[in-house]
Amino acid sequence: QVHLVESGGGLVQAGGSLRLSCAASGRTFSRSAMGWFRQAPGKEREFVAGISGSNSTYYADSVKGRFTISRVNAKNAVYLQMNSLKPEDTAVYYCAVRPGSAIYYSQRFYDYWGQGTQVTVSS
Numbered sequence: 349q350v351h352l353v354e355s356g357g358g359l360v361q362a363g364g365s366l367r368l369s370c371a372a373s374g375r376t377f378s379r380s381a382m383g384w385f386r387q388a389p390g391k392e393r394e395f396v397a398g399i400s401g402s403n404s405t406y407y408a409d410s411v412k413g414r415f416t417i418s419r420v421n422a423k424n425a426v427y428l429q430m431n432s433l434k435p436e437d438t439a440v441y442y443c444a445v446r447p448g449s450a451i452y453y454s455q456r457f458y459d460y461w462g463q464g465t466q467v468t469v470s471s
């Protein structure tokens with residue numbers, strides 16, 4: 349059984365930083381595309397950042413320059429470093445994996461999802 353578990357969320361003030369972690373188990377995803385999505389109450393889930401199987405990175409315009417995605421294949425893990433956080437970043441953040449190595453921005457291409465971790469940014 350494949351499981352993805354996010355951690356590292358919390359409550360921070362605007363301008364602060366958080367580092368999210370996603371640990372995968374059940375199989376290796378070293379050559380799979382992995383991404384972070386987020387969903388705020390009443391809004392659709394949206395792409396935040398992704399890293400391909402060849403280690404190329406992609407970011408939503410809203411977080412570019414502030415967030416950094418990385419992976420450590422030996423740990424079967426993906427991370428999201430979030431700096432200069434804004435209240436608009438408040439959401440539940442989800443780690444996701446798709447079968448192939450290429451990043452897609454649509455959530456419909458991702459088969460495995462974590463349970464989510466809450467990020468709240470106060471003004």
